[in-house]
Amino acid sequence: xxxxxxxxxxxxxxxxxxxxxxxxxxxxxxxxxxxxxxxxxxxxxxxxxxxxxxxxxxxxxxxxxxxxxxxxxxxxxxxxxxxxxxxxxxxxxxxxxxxxxxxxxxxxxxxxxxxxxxxxxxxxxxxxxxxxxxxxxxxxxxxxxxxxxxxxxxxxxxxxxxxxxxxxxxxxxxxxxxxxxxxxxxxxxxxxxxxxxxxxxxxxxxxxxxxxxxxxxxxxxxxxxxxxxxxxxxxxxxxxxxxxxxxxxxxxxxxxxxxxxxxxxxxxxxxxxxxxxxxxxxxxxxxxxxxxxxxxxxxxxxxxxxxxxxxxxxxxxxxxxxxxxxxxxxxxxxxxxxxxxxxxxxxxxxxxxxxxxxxxxxxxxxxxxxxxxxxxxxxxxxxxxxxxxxxxxxxxxxxxxxxxxxxxxxxxxxxxxxxxxxxxxxxxxxxxxxxxxxxxxxxxxxxxxxxxxxxxxxxxxxxxxxxxxxxxxxxxxxxxxxxxxxxxxxxxxxxxxxxxxxxxxxxxxxxxxxxxxxxxxxxxxxxxxxxxxxxxxxxxxxxxxxxxxxxxxxx
Amino acid sequence: xxxxxxxxxxxxxxxxxxxxxxxxxxxxxxxxxxxxxxxxxxxxxxxxxxxxxxxxxxxxxxxxxxxxxxxxxxxxxxxxxxxxxxxxxxxxxxxxxxxxxxxxxxxxxxxxxxxxxxxxxxxxxxxxxxxxxxxxxxxxxxxxxxxxxxxxxxxxxx
Numbered sequence: 001x002x003x004x005x006x007x008x009x010x011x012x013x014x015x016x017x018x019x020x021x022x023x024x025x026x027x028x029x030x031x032x033x034x035x036x037x038x039x040x041x042x043x044x045x046x047x048x049x050x051x052x053x054x055x056x057x058x059x060x061x062x063x064x065x066x067x068x069x070x071x072x073x074x075x076x077x078x079x080x081x082x083x084x085x086x087x088x089x090x091x092x093x094x095x096x097x098x099x100x101x102x103x104x105x106x107x108x109x110x111x112x113x114x115x116x117x118x119x120x121x122x123x124x125x126x127x128x129x130x131x132x133x134x135x136x137x138x139x140x141x142x143x144x145x146x147x148x149x150x151x152x153x154x155x156x157x158x159x160x161x162x163x164x165x166x167x168x169x170x171x172x173x174x175x176x177x178x179x180x181x182x183x184x185x186x187x188x189x190x191x192x193x194x195x196x197x198x199x200x201x202x203x204x205x206x207x208x209x210x211x212x213x214x215x216x217x218x219x220x221x222x223x224x225x226x227x228x229x230x231x232x233x234x235x236x237x238x239x240x241x242x243x244x245x246x247x248x249x250x251x252x253x254x255x256x257x258x259x260x261x262x263x264x265x266x267x268x269x270x271x272x273x274x275x276x277x278x279x280x281x282x283x284x285x286x287x288x289x290x291x292x293x294x295x296x297x298x299x300x301x302x303x304x305x306x307x308x309x310x311x312x313x314x315x316x317x318x319x320x321x322x323x324x325x326x327x328x329x330x331x332x333x334x335x336x337x338x339x340x341x342x343x344x345x346x347x348x349x350x351x352x353x354x355x356x357x358x359x360x361x362x363x364x365x366x367x368x369x370x371x372x373x374x375x376x377x378x379x380x381x382x383x384x385x386x387x388x389x390x391x392x393x394x395x396x397x398x399x400x401x402x403x404x405x406x407x408x409x410x411x412x413x414x415x416x417x418x419x420x421x422x423x424x425x426x427x428x429x430x431x432x433x434x435x436x437x438x439x440x441x442x443x444x445x446x447x448x449x450x451x452x453x454x455x456x457x458x459x460x461x462x463x464x465x466x467x468x469x470x471x472x473x474x475x476x477x478x479x480x481x482x483x484x485x486x487x488x489x490x491x492x493x494x495x496x497x498x499x500x501x502x503x504x505x506x507x508x509x510x511x512x513x514x515x516x517x518x519x520x521x522x523x524x525x526x527x528x529x530x531x532x533x534x535x536x537x538x539x540x541x542x543x544x545x546x547x548x549x550x551x552x553x554x555x
Numbered sequence: 556x557x558x559x560x561x562x563x564x565x566x567x568x569x570x571x572x573x574x575x576x577x578x579x580x581x582x583x584x585x586x587x588x589x590x591x592x593x594x595x596x597x598x599x600x601x602x603x604x605x606x607x608x609x610x611x612x613x614x615x616x617x618x619x620x621x622x623x624x625x626x627x628x629x630x631x632x633x634x635x636x637x638x639x640x641x642x643x644x645x646x647x648x649x650x651x652x653x654x655x656x657x658x659x660x661x662x663x664x665x666x667x668x669x670x671x672x673x674x675x676x677x678x679x680x681x682x683x684x685x686x687x688x689x690x691x692x693x694x695x696x697x698x699x700x701x702x703x704x705x706x707x708x709x710x711x712x713x
Contacts, residue, residue: 060697060702283592285595288593303570544597
């Protein structure tokens with residue numbers, strides 16, 4: 001008979017078979033980082049005006065690789081690897097059926113990724129990761145992306161089934177916090193990716209196969225952005241999982257409040273989907289009333305963001321004071337600054353302050369006109385996803401990978417990881433800073449080097465583009481460092497046990513209300529908000545649709 | 556659910572700031588009409604050149620409207636027609652533009668004139684040009700290999 005203590009011990013270590021599944025995802029993620037990161041370096045060099053791509057490679061080809069591999073592949077694979085490990089750790093080892101779903105999902109995604117990548121490399125799909133119609137890629141590119149999405153649904157179903165199983169086995173009890181968070185993130189992902197699935201399956205695939213001649217451009221963009229904004233929260237929420245439920249353990253503290261953490265995740269579920277129009281603010285064919293309504297819904301995410309900021313700093317302060325920190329800010333010094341598992345995500349949190357402020361500007365109705373499609377936006381999401389999210393993922397990789405490979409994160413590697421974080425923050429400050437400033441002057445995003453016919457304005461942009469190349473080069477050094485650390489943790493680090501940190505809830509926190517886990521309520525509100533924000537404008541888009549567009553291959 | 560006292564203050568302050576911010580943005584939008592370009596005017600993308608006003612791109616003085624000039628642009632890979640325009644300082648101008656092929660941008664660097672042009676749709680924006688100078692018009696939505704060579708010039712003259 002197993003005792004409770006033994007049962008707990010079983011849970012502490014992720015089952016080897018689950019670990020293998022999680023690691024498979026993480027490997028693909030870091031391969032994508034290597035290739036996508038190299039493309040990023042090349043882009044900044046080209047745009048500085050001092051470098052030309054060899055062998056007839058196109059600027060927009062590497063830009064497509066960069067966007068697809070880093071925006072879609074690195075993020076999705078790392079997130080799935082992380083989520084599999086987290087669910088297995090907090091709700092128990094997956095059943096064979098759940099794990100099989102995980103593997104089917106993994107291979108479906110990987111076949112899709114490979115197919116799409118080949119099409120990009122053959123220059124059949126230089127349409128960037130947003131693949132806006134009526135630029136028309138090879139149908140295999142769209143089919144590959146569809147497989148990636150379908151693969152996430154299959155893998156996600158395995159994890160959701162584990163959650164359902166846990167709830168049935170433990171009636172009346174709140175589920176493990178991290179598992180709950182994973183399920184919120186998956187629910188959001190499934191609801192939003194339906195939009196892009198409809199776009200790809202019913203619009204782009206039949207059109208690129210030649211089964212239909214024309215495509216409704218505005219509808220396709222609207223479906224894309226119905227998916228595109230929740231996508232960024234899909235990247236962010238796993239970082240929040242680390243912040244809320246793992247960092248407190250790393251610094252030796254407790255979770256400030258289980259209920260607030262759950263509430264903030266539910267608010268993200270509600271307010272991340274019915275908001276896609278804020279990416280389409282300067283587009284014709286959508287009334288300004290509906291744009292404004294979605295602007296208001298977009299900015300509601302300020303509320304869970306404020307909750308999160310408060311919880312984080314409350315956890316830090318309580319811990320810093322427990323360690324003897326005195327005075328208003330004395331506790332700050334006491335935090336474990338030498339621990340990369342804390343330091344990297346912390347720097348990510350700091351980056352989120354300017355990133356969030358910039359995001360408010362982007363989403364603010366008429367203010368968007370100043371920065372829409374300028375390189376300011378590129379600067380913005382290199383702070384959010386490429387700093388806040390990525391540094392948090394790196395911080396998680398420092399314990400997750402050795403935990404799964406049965407190795408240890410050595411002192412030397414920790415030191416290197418601290419250096420990596422500093423290099424990243426420094427390079428990004430230069431690159432993203434330059435992008436923000438020159439974006440305000442009007443320099444566009446997603447553009448090859450150009451003097452714009454010798455325009456005086458465009459001449460002023462060039463020094464900033466050189467600064468972007470300097471920042472980009474420093475960031476590439478950061479990529480080399482992280483790949484070195486990851487390779488060490490996979491193959492070379494000494495064998496041993498590494499803790500999978502999961503924080504406990506503070507004894508002062510109150511009991512979690514079960515209403516937070518009542519999916520009927522939350523999913524109903526979620527869908528009602530989506531219908532409210534989208535029904536009328538989408539009907540208008542379809543009813544008023546002008547003649548559709550034939551496909552163009554202009555690269 | 557219990558919420559800490561300081562957290563209540565923090566949330567009250569945060570949510571009040573948010574409400575105030577949205578009121579300002581909304582007031583500016585609905586009272587002063589400062590909306591992003593959101594025209595609902597349609598055109599057959601394959602017959603743009605035959606349909607008014609796109610059969611006559613350029614600057615047109617108009618009477619009896621809320622604006623003094625209408626500036627008509629036709630975008631196509633990888634050109635704007637006309638390649639250059641001139642409008643007098645201080646005049647109110649309505650920019651009217653569309654595309655004949657893929658999605659293009661219509662951004663005037665250093666100004667608030669920034670619209671997406673989609674095939675089948677007409678994009679419109681009214682503004683007063685209150686600063687003399689030469690402003691680069693460029694495409695800010697990826698449209699193909701010649702994307703970054705797609706330009707025009709707005710000259711605001713005294």
